[in-house]
Amino acid sequence: MDARLAVFLMLAIAAPAYAQQVHKCRERGQVVYQSAPCASGISEKAWDATPEAEPTIADKVRLLRIDRELKARNAPSVGYATGATVTTSTSACESAKAQRKAAYDAAGVHRSFAMSSHWDNIVQAACK
Structure with missing residues (x-):
């Protein structure tokens, strides 16, 4: 009670x-x-x-x-991609061109012929 x-x-x-x-x-x-x-x-x-x-x-x-x-829905996925990935030569080519441009910009007008040949060969190999 x-x-x-x-x-x-x-x-x-x-x-x-x-x-x-x-x-x-x-x-x-x-x-x-x-x-x-x-x-x-x-x-x-x-x-x-x-x-x-x-x-x-x-x-x-x-x-x-x-x-x-x-x-949970907005969290970044940690696992591997389930689909096939295809690397395109264009993205490798564009990446090589961007790296060459950055190297040329860093060297300025005083870049050597050897440096230019080196980066041109890398771009040519990536863009085949």
């Missing part, structure tokens, strides 16, 4: 959230928002401000599952 009384008292003490009103008043030329009615008695606007209920445990679990699913 004491346990039932304790539970009843705890439920009775827990105050339910009642809807409150917000009033938009104009006092001395300035706009004021307050929970009490305006002192002048004329509210420019009044609306109900019902507080949001606390999410239940079921809602929290649901949101946690959704969050985990989204993280």
